[in-house]
Amino acid sequence: MASVIETRSVVVEYPSVRGVLRLYGQGVSLRVDQGDFLAVLGGSGWGKSTLVNVVLGLERPIHGSVSFREHDVTRESFVKRCSLVKTAAVFQRPTALPQMTVSQNLHLALSLAGVPRKERDERIKEALAFFGLDKIERSYPDGLSAGQRRRIDLARALAVKPELLVIDEPTGDLDGSATNLLIPLLRGLNRNQGTTIFMTTALPRQASQAKHQVHLRPPTYLTPENRMIGD
Amino acid sequence: MEKPSWTPIVLSGALPREATDLLAILVMGIVALEASLATIGPAASNSRVWLSLLVVPPTCALASVSTTTRRTREELALFAYGGSAWQILLRYFFRGAICAVIAFFPVILQGFLTTATIPELILPELALILAGGLFYSLPSLRRIRSSSFVEHYKS
Numbered sequence: 209m210a211s212v213i214e215t216r217s218v219v220v221e222y223p224s225v226r227g228v229l230r231l232y233g234q235g236v237s238l239r240v241d242q243g244d245f246l247a248v249l250g251g252s253g254w255g256k257s258t259l260v261n262v263v264l265g266l267e268r269p270i271h272g273s274v275s276f277r278e279h280d281v282t283r284e285s286f287v288k289r290c291s292l293v294k295t296a297a298v299f300q301r302p303t304a305l306p307q308m309t310v311s312q313n314l315h316l317a318l319s320l321a322g323v324p325r326k327e328r329d330e331r332i333k334e335a336l337a338f339f340g341l342d343k344i345e346r347s348y349p350d351g352l353s354a355g356q357r358r359r360i361d362l363a364r365a366l367a368v369k370p371e372l373l374v375i376d377e378p379t380g381d382l383d384g385s386a387t388n389l390l391i392p393l394l395r396g397l398n399r400n401q402g403t404t405i406f407m408t409t410a411l412p413r414q415a416s417q418a419k420h421q422v423h424l425r426p427p428t429y430l431t432p433e434n435r436m437i438g439d
Numbered sequence: 440m441e442k443p444s445w446t447p448i449v450l451s452g453a454l455p456r457e458a459t460d461l462l463a464i465l466v467m468g469i470v471a472l473e474a475s476l477a478t479i480g481p482a483a484s485n486s487r488v489w490l491s492l493l494v495v496p497p498t499c500a501l502a503s504v505s506t507t508t509r510r511t512r513e514e515l516a517l518f519a520y521g522g523s524a525w526q527i528l529l530r531y532f533f534r535g536a537i538c539a540v541i542a543f544f545p546v547i548l549q550g551f552l553t554t555a556t557i558p559e560l561i562l563p564e565l566a567l568i569l570a571g572g573l574f575y576s577l578p579s580l581r582r583i584r585s586s587s588f589v590e591h592y593k594s
Contacts, residue, residue, distance in 0.1 A: 257593040287523040299592040303519040319447040
């Protein structure tokens with residue numbers, strides 16, 4: 209089976225006051241096949257969001273490579289990756305456009321994805337109702353809570369009906385009831401619609417709901433002499 | 440098969456709508472009006488128009504950088520929706536160009552009524568559009584290209 213995403217020995221480094229911060233030790237190698245649901249599990253500061261950015265082409269690894277459908281996309285943009293696999297991303301921090309209403313945000317995302325105008329209204333209505341956003345569809349994101357803004361992002365991503373959903377800590381700003389709804393929703397999407405899911409989380413209980421798990425290693429610091437001084 | 444489209448990202452943000460855009464239009468408009476009213480007769484008008492165009496780059500750049508926080512959020516969202524850096528730049532290029540054209544409308548109109556030759560008419564307008572668009576979009580390019588940009592996606 210062809211892989212949707214494959215990373216080989218990906219390493220990311222950042223300069224820091226303690227030396228060079230090295231993420232993923234000897235490198236993270238993983239493979240996500242069509243219809244897979246992979247959870248990347250790791251503690252705070254271990255590089256979960258960075259791995260999401262690397263997979264989406266927003267950050268480049270210092271070593272290793274990333275492939276989408278067997279094409280090396282390590283140096284390619286998010287847009288190029290979307291042309292290989294229809295991808296929707298939900299980031300840790302809410303990303304709705306502040307000057308557009310909830311509904312207008314979804315319209316823009318769907319029109320960018322090339323969804324025909326006739327279909328847009330129906331999909332938006334469905335997504336807003338599912339996430340309980342139908343009463344605030346004319347509100348602006350700045351006037352909403354972090355949890356509501358998070359739900360806008362989720363509604364926007366799911367309304368696109370992506371082949372690949374990349375989601376960074378999905379339940380971050382959600383309350384208990386929304387959290388309880390979300391993971392079964394992701395599992396349903398994966399099982400019933402065949403959506404491939406790449407998710408990061410710090411919660412082992414959440415990761416256990418996925419088909420496969422990858423455990424990240426804690427970061428290390430390299431001194432100028434290339435000596436490890438622990439994490 | 441749904442085909443991604445680049446036009447919504449540009450068109451949805453091409454029209455000036457922020458307070459800073461209106462202020463920029465106002466500042467450039469005052470300068471343009473001053474140049475327009477002060478020049479009676481075609482001989483002096485051209486040099487005055489070129490001189491007044493000097494106000495466009497700093498004013499458009501200022502309008503663009505003065506809303507950096509909000510603009511960064513806009514750029515992050517557009518990327519998340521599947522937009523590219525070039526589409527975002529084009530979006531701001533058009534907005535800056537439209538701001539400059541609105542502000543200089545009296546001068547443009549006066550030019551149409553008084554100028555005899557096409558190059559004399561076209562060149563200042565072209566310079567106006569380029570200066571407005573470039574200086575409005577360049578701060579965005581600088582932000583998008585910076586290594587700290589994607590850090591905003593993380594908590």
